[in-house]
Amino acid sequence: MFNLFKKTNKQKNFALQNSSLKTSGGFSLIELMVVMAIVTLITGITLFNHNTFSGGVALENLAYEIALAVRQAQFFGINVRAASTGAGGSTFNTGYGVYFNKANPTSFILFADTNNDRFYSGSAEIVEVYTMKRGNQIKYLCVDGGCSSPETSSLEQLQITFVRPEPDAVIKTMVPTLCGVGIETECGIAKIYVGSPSENVSDKIIVVGVTGFISVETSSQ
Secondary structure, X not given: OHHHHHHHHXXXXXXXXXXXXXXXXXXXXXXXXXXXXXXXXXXXXXXXXXXXXXXXXXXXXXXXXXXXXXXXXXXXXHOOOOEEEEOOEEEOOOEEEEEEEOOOOOEEEXXXXXXXXXXXXXXXXXXXXXXXXXXXXXXXXXXXXHHHOHXXXXXXXXXXXXXXXXXXXXXXXXXXXXXXXXXXXXXXXXXXXXXXXXXXXXXXXXEEEOOOOEEEEEOOO
């Protein structure tokens, strides 16, 4: 009798263990689908944020590269630096500048103003060509009052030069009604807007004032 009772208890224990194994055997199909959906959502959010962050960093680096190129032109312009005049000749009395053209929105040029007209006059004046990467490009160019609504600015070309001994910037355009075409008619401020192919990355603005100050800002639009 005792043995029979003992055997029955063993059978009950085995049945309970077997039932426990059946109920905790793994995920159901619905549970697996829910987990996969959550993982996919988290992965998507992470990738989106990563792309936005990396795009913002790349655009900010570009903005500071442009600002540095303008500063380099200022340094060259107020110091003695030889510039080639062609046919093996050189001059130490020349200004330096940076040229932007919306027709070539993914590049800009550091140039030596060898003819001293305060304008970029062609490939013979090129010191260095900078190429923008990752789809970043010049979006708007504006000067003075036109910067109140840069998206409507008709400005296509902009040159900013520096001439020894003054550190002041000479800001010129090809539009007489904006800055004029003569050497004595210059603008007070210029802004270069650069943008990313990602709509989630705010534009960067390189600001250059006639007094020679250079700064980088983030667009609020």
